[in-house]
Amino acid sequence: MPTIRRLPESLVNRIAAGEVVERPAAALKELIENAIDSGARTIVVSLVEGGLDRIEVTDDGCGMTPEEMALALERHATSKLPDDAIEQVATLGFRGEALPSIASVARFTLESRPKGAAQGWRKVVDHGEMVEDGPAALPPGTRVRVEHLFGKIPARRKFLRTARSEYAACLDVVRRLAMARPDIGFTLEHGGRRVLALQSGQGLVERVAQVVARELKENGVPIDFERPTQSGTMTLGGIAGLPTYNRGVADHQYLFVNGRPVKDRLLIGAVRGAYADMLARDRHAVLALFLDLPPEEVDVNVHPAKTEVRFHDSAGVRGFIVSGLRHALSTGDRRSAQAPDAAAMGRWTSEPVQPDPAPSLQSLFSGRDWSGSSASVREAPTVWRSPEAEVADVPQSHTASAPFGRAEEAAPLPEDVAAYPLGIARGQVAETYIVAEAEDGLVIVDQHAAHERLVLERLRASGAEEAVARAQALLIPEVVELDEPDCDRLEGATEKLATMGLAIERFGPGAMLVRSLPHALAKADPHQLLADIADDLAKHGEALLLGEKLDLVLATMACHGSVRAGRVLSVAEMNALLREMERTPRSGQCNHGRPTWVKLALEDVEKLFGRH
Incomplete structure (x- = not known):
């Protein structure tokens, strides 16, 4: 009979990293979410070779003290939960949790300076081993650098895709998180070339149109729908493209639950049901939906990467999304994707169908x-x-x-x-x-x-x-x-x-x-x-x-x-x-x-x- 033994800490960290850090885009998602929760107004992302060689995320948030930085690099340390009520998660995951997992499979540099502090601090971890710990010069905020992901784990490194494919996945992560927070400015650079530059303080529709497609603003209808629930209010916002403005694949359907990007089959099915009889079977709608509901009515911890969620009343949520989408489309369903004059469209009659x-x-x-x-x-x-x-x-x-x-x-x-x-x-x-x-x-x-x-x-x-x-x-x-x-x-x-x-x-x-x-x-x-x-x-x-x-x-x-x-x-x-x-x-x-x-x-x- 095999002997049961306790795994070494380094191997435990690598196993945990496999759940969270499967590719550069997964690590980038965790780092940007940390920057968002830190109260940043500007986030700058820099990539080299699609994130395979280097990922760098800089924010102007609240920063961390050296003691907080040490805690953030320990497993199961977080500022996300103020108490033991795990169902009351209201943030994306500020500092901790993913950081030790990333540091165990890459050369990880964490630099931070709280606002009002005289100087910053730097900690460098090379594949789980602390190699540098000392003062650093940087403006208030935090800078995180991840280099040579899986550099000392060739078995994992060889399963990564090409730099172009990994860059496409990283770009998708930045786009989704940028859409969720139009109040934050985002900059993305790849190989020294600026790819994305989004100003802070934009409206939701303007940010979505700038990220997805500029013509979506003219060929879409805004969504603003709400419904009371047992513990609060459920709201649906965003923008939905007209049925005649569609694509051959569903890669331009962006879904968010409480500000968190998700790829949930229930939500995708609700979108399909709302557009049924208005789209050909091989065409897909273009939209960005933002669903907000009380935290106790949704479980965001059913997936390690939190890309899937579970609703307490899934049938009610689906019906709410279908109703909200159809209500929004009913205000512009007589339009075609060629965007006729808005003043003329305002003169449509509301006479019922006879x-x-x-x-x-x-x-x-x-x-x-x-x-x-x-x-x-x-x-x-x-x-x-x-x-x-x-x-x-x-x-x-x-x-x-x-x-x-x-x-x-x-x-x-x-x-x-x-x-x-x-x-x-x-x-x-x-x-x-x-x-x-x-x-x-x-x-x-x-x-x-x-x-x-x-x-x-x-x-x-x-x-x-x-x-x-x-x-x-x-x-x-x-x-x-x-x-x-x-x-x-x-x-x-x-x-x-x-x-x-x-x-x-x-x-x-x-x-x-x-x-x-x-x-x-x-x-x-x-x-x-x-x-x-x-x-x-x-x-x-x-x-x-x-x-x-x-x-x-x-x-x-x-x-x-x-x-x-x-x-x-x-x-x-x-x-x-x-x-x-x-x-x-x-x-x-x-x-x-x-x-x-x-x-x-x-x-x-x-x-x-x-x-x-």
């Missing part, structure tokens, strides 16, 4: 088959024949294609044109795009994409969403065998799934009994459907997939029931479509996340002709 189409739109909806079949909505292609060809009876195959543009005789703009942000229809291009004149520019509308969104919202208003989710009982209930953890997840979501028409119940440790399926998915394979939903629950903590499938059915119905590209519209129909868009939620993007209209300002038109 289940019945506008009188002038009757010709667009008449004869439509809402069953999803496309046979009744295809438009017969038209071929233009000149009057001379008609008289000469020229065969149709020899005539030209229809003209791509069609315009009506221009008429003066009505006096109340300011009430119409999408303007007055002037013509049609390629039998697909409506050209309208607004008071402040030229508007081009994709008639199929726009009408597709109108039809979807009208279907929802008329109760079609409930009809799609109506349960259809199986003649013989079907038994689906799954792993026991999957069955546990499905059993916990039975009530939510039942509201969508999927009735299931537990049938032993490793099986579920399916009694009914949603009407729109009656022909689906129960085994595959439950397996997919179980995977969805494991990934996001919420059954999003079934709702997406039902939304896809509605979207398909709306697509087949909408005006097709190539349909010739009268001016009355064009104007009716524009007016309907102005009072319909989410009309700025179609069901697939594409913009439905763009605007070219008059100033831009004049620049094209050199009239500016």
Whole structure:
């Protein structure tokens, strides 16, 4: 039998370092968090070779005395907890905890000078061994230098990535922490080149836009939402990009809980649920969300690097985020990512969506088959024949294609044109795009994409969403065998799934009994459907997939029931479509996340002709 022995202190420190310091970015995160908690107003970060050779963090915070520096280099010493209530963590982790772990796997230099002190102090630890301890000259604040990370541990060093990859991870850390604290100035230098320079005292939206993308400010909506809880108030702030302003990967979704950057699957699932039916499946929203709630309602110590959290009421938090995001997007959901004039956007009407189409739109909806079949909505292609060809009876195959543009005789703009942000229809291009004149520019509308969104919202208003989710009982209930953890997840979501028409119940440790399926998915394979939903629950903590499938059915119905590209519209129909868009939620993007209209300002038109 192996002998149990106590590990040496040096090996204990290295094991602890492996939990916290897995790469340069992890060490940099700990050092910046310490600088933030010290009350710094300016933080300067310097990297060499992506942090592999050197990481240096300088702040102008409160500083430390030599005695406090010695304590900060001891294991399990911290100023984060004023007492033994670990659930009341209100800081990021000021001084201590990670410092001895970093010092055990690198050459670590700690220099600090409290405000008002005559001189500073320096301590140098080389892979766990104190090699220098004496006075130092530096301004008030703290400077920490980490050199040759894992230099004496080649087994760990060889698993680090290239300098370019490590630098990208460090840059992401600085960006996330800088977004969380717009009141602090951040400077990042890499190899002597200044990469990031952020001034202190910025607003939250301005800081996020400067760090993520400058166009996010014009293509996003601010978030300010709150809800009372049992022990306080839960608030949601930040900025959310419009659905038409999206990316192919989810690397521009920044999530913060009580000022701490996290990558939590529950929060990611909430974002996905909020943008469902406004984004294509392969596109991802751009946003920065800041969730603040009482410390006792969230556990930040479930992960060594504190990148994941656990909520006391996870379902309530998810619903709060979805509601807050959708409420914010409802204020700008008629916009497209081309950022039309803000003054014109302020004149949108708040008229509710009407289940019945506008009188002038009757010709667009008449004869439509809402069953999803496309046979009744295809438009017969038209071929233009000149009057001379008609008289000469020229065969149709020899005539030209229809003209791509069609315009009506221009008429003066009505006096109340300011009430119409999408303007007055002037013509049609390629039998697909409506050209309208607004008071402040030229508007081009994709008639199929726009009408597709109108039809979807009208279907929802008329109760079609409930009809799609109506349960259809199986003649013989079907038994689906799954792993026991999957069955546990499905059993916990039975009530939510039942509201969508999927009735299931537990049938032993490793099986579920399916009694009914949603009407729109009656022909689906129960085994595959439950397996997919179980995977969805494991990934996001919420059954999003079934709702997406039902939304896809509605979207398909709306697509087949909408005006097709190539349909010739009268001016009355064009104007009716524009007016309907102005009072319909989410009309700025179609069901697939594409913009439905763009605007070219008059100033831009004049620049094209050199009239500016």
